[in-house]
Amino acid sequence: MIRYSEVKRILKSHNLRITDGRIDILEFILRANKTISIKDLEKEFKSLDRVTLYRTLTSFTENGLLHKIPDDSGHATYGLCHNTCDSKNHYHDHIHFKCNECGTIECLDQNVPAFKVPGYLVKATDVILKGVCKTCVIY
Amino acid sequence: MIRYSEVKRILKSHNLRITDGRIDILEFILRANKTISIKDLEKEFKSLDRVTLYRTLTSFTENGLLHKIPDDSGHATYGLCHNTCDSKNHYHDHIHFKCNECGTIECLDQNVPAFKVPGYLVKATDVILKGVCKTCVIY
DNA sequence: CTTTTTATGCAACAAATTTGCAAATATTAA
C-alpha cells in the first residue's frame, strides 16, 4: 500500500513541488508497477490537461524520478528510476523487456553487460528484449 | 559502385515492385552506407511526395530490406538489413550506436549477446549504445 | 501574510504520421 505521505516524500526528495496532480500521477505510476506512456496518463487523468501530463513526464524525468525507454513504436515510454537517481545523476544499468503480445514494457532486475567498441566512447547502454512476457507465455 | 541492375535485383529479391522512386531511394540508402530517417529522404527527394517516402520506408521494412532502430528521440531511424532478411524472416543480431555529438545512429559489426530471463520468452534483442562515435571523438 | 517562484490550463501552433481515393504505373495473363 502506497501512502500519500510517502508519495509526497518522494516528490520532495527529487526537488519537485507538491501539487495535487503530481501526487495523483506519481501514486498511479507507483501502483501500476509497470512502465507508462502519455497515453496511459491521458486515459487515467481526464481532468488534467494534456499539456500538464507532458510537462509532468518531462519534469519527473529531469529530476530523476522516471527514465525514458527507447522504443521503435514512436510512443515514448517511461519507467520508474531506482532510488539512486536524482536531477544530477541519472544512472541506469538494467535491461528492458517489451512483450509482443500485451505490449507492455518492463524494467527487469538484470543489469546490462559492458560493451566495448574500438574507437568509440560508450557512455550509456540500452538493452531491450522482445518476446513474450511472464504473464503472456503459455505453459 | 552500385549499379542500377543491382538495385533492381535487390528490390526483386525482396518481392518489391520496381518503380523509379524505389530505385532512387534504395540506391541512396546503399550509397549513404549509414542509417537514414524520413528527414534524410525528404531532404534528398524533393520531387517525391512525403507520403510516398513514408510508405516506401514501411514496405522496405516489411519486406526485410530495412530494420527500424529503437530510439528515444521519437524519430524513427532505419538501417539496411543484412542480406539474410526477407518478408518472412527478419533477424538481426548486431548492436547499434547513437552518437550524442553528431546524432547519427550506426549499425555496428558486433553481435548482441544472448540474454536469458526466467519465465520470459526472448525472441529478439536490441542493444543501443550511446556516447561519442569514431568520427567525433577527440584524440 | 506577502513576495517570489513554479505549475497549470487554455488556445494556438507545429511536426509527424496516417487515410481515402482517383490517377498513374507495374506486373501478369492472354
Add this chain to the structure above:
DNA sequence: TTAATATTTGCAAATTTGTTGCATAAAAAG
C-alpha cells in the same frame, strides 16, 4: 503486344503527437 489485374503514387485532408506563450492559480520562501 495488348488487355486485364494488382500495386504504387500524389494530393488533400485528417489525426496523432508534442510544443509554446501567456494569464491565472497554487506552492514555497521569507
